[in-house]
Amino acid sequence: MAFELQQQLKLTQQLVMTPQLQMAIKLLQLNRLELIDAIQQELEENPTLEEAPNVDTDESTSDQSELKSDDGDSIKEVTIEEKVRDDIDWSNYMDEYNSSGKSHYEGEKKDTPSFENFIATETSLSEHLLWQLRMMPLSDLQRKIAGLIIGNLNSDGYLKVSADSIGTTLEISKDEVENFLLVIQKELDPAGVCARDLKETLLIQAEHLGFGGDVVIGIISNQMKHVENKNFKAIAKELSISVSDAVSAAKIIKGFDPKPGRKFSETPPQYITPDIFLYKIENEFVIMLNDDGMPKLSLNYYYKEALRRRGKFTGEAKAYIEEKTRSAAWLIKSIQQRQKTIYKVMESILKFQRNFFEKGVECLEPLILRDIAQDIEMHESTISRVTNSKYVHTPQGVFELKYFFNSSINRIDGGASSSVTVQEKIRQIIKNEDPRKPYSDDKISTLLGKDNLIIARRTVAKYREAMKFLPSNKRKQF
Secondary structure, eight states: OOOOOOOOOOOOOOOOOOHHHHHHHHHHTOOHHHHHHHHHHHHHHOTTEEEOOOOOTTHHHHTOSOEEOTTSOEEOOOOOOOOOOTTOOHHHHHHHHHOSSOOOOOSOOOOOOOGGGGSOOOOOHHHHHHHHHTTSOOOHHHHHHHHHHHHTBOTTSBBOSOHHHHHHHHTOOHHHHHHHHHHHHHHSSSTTTTBSSHHHHHHHHHHHTTOOSHHHHHHHHHOHHHHHHTOHHHHHHHHTOOHHHHHHHHHHHHTSOSOTTGGGSOOOOOOOOOSEEEEEETTEEEEEEOOTTOOOEEEOHHHHHHHHSTTSSOHHHHHHHHHHHHHHHHHHHHHHHHHHHHHHHHHHHHHHSHHHHHHOGGGOOOBOHHHHHHHHTOOHHHHHHHHTTOEEEETTEEEEGGGGOBOEEEBTTSOEEEHHHHHHHHHHHHHTSOTTSOOOHHHHHHHHHTTTBOOOHHHHHHHHHHTTOOOHHHHOOO
């Protein structure tokens, strides 16, 4: 069997991701803060890229030695007095300057606060509990037990390990751990910390606040399921009390903190910096991109001139400078293209959602990525990258660009409403309902039907749960 080599010409099409295209796609999906970090990193790594200096338009005025006031009189430039004063003891000054020890001023002492008082620090739950333990007369064994208990608390203040595990670690009995755990639970603040479950933390708080009667303790111990369902008649029957007493006791329990340690573990708020500002001036909307803090980039003049002059760089140095120059130019062009794309997308969103920006969420129209893509003649994936983690400041508030894209709900009259608008209507219905007779999901569906909206009961339940509203039997108040 013979083998032979042959050459064939074949014409095909394929998508090639050039470095410039890869950089443009990468920058397009970054939010504003991430973009600034990427620019700063490129400024540090690329010597041919630099931040363009701000041009001062008032340079001519800064060079003037004399200014004129409103009445025409010339104002002379302030000069520094160069005469040496005669009342200075220069011998003592030189002795103090040449001394090897620390110099200090023995004049009037002022009660100034220490530097640490100006530093804001957040105390963790373990630090707060250990600080309290230091003021308690404890033995060495008790301090070891307390250290293991506090070290095994979760962010809500609950003990994550059993007393057997702690006893095994310290080679002591379970009863010793249990007895000292009771002491910690009663003495330490916040009340209810170091509990092992919800029931235990509620019992500790009830005893700490002086609600150790039979009613509150009985409800926490055995009737919490009825409290959850607001079945106060069953609670009254089980404890042989009136319904009003059961409601009062449930209100007391409602005031307890189910997560006593969470106030020490709250994460700091993350503030949103809008990428776009939308202003309404008279009857027109104006779109402005947020360039505050964004470095203005340019190519380094020295390297540009060096590449123009042949022979300045040769070999590897020339290849390195050319590569970095191309990378810097691509970055500048990609940033410009990114800003133009964001502007075009926001301009298209304004076209479709103008009623929302003028009147509010009740007028939000159904919109999908394909609508914007067809309007500005771009691919849907590009629109998705632009709207991801980008925020716009509008007369109605600050919103993520993805907020304006939502599914449609059919209306009885043949039109369509956005799902966000329907959720807002459900929110208003629940907000304005009688708390003693809350609406069921089926009733809300009927009320929406009167507003020409075709909504099934299960869809109402889905939207209600998404907005974190309880069912009607748990929203009922007595």
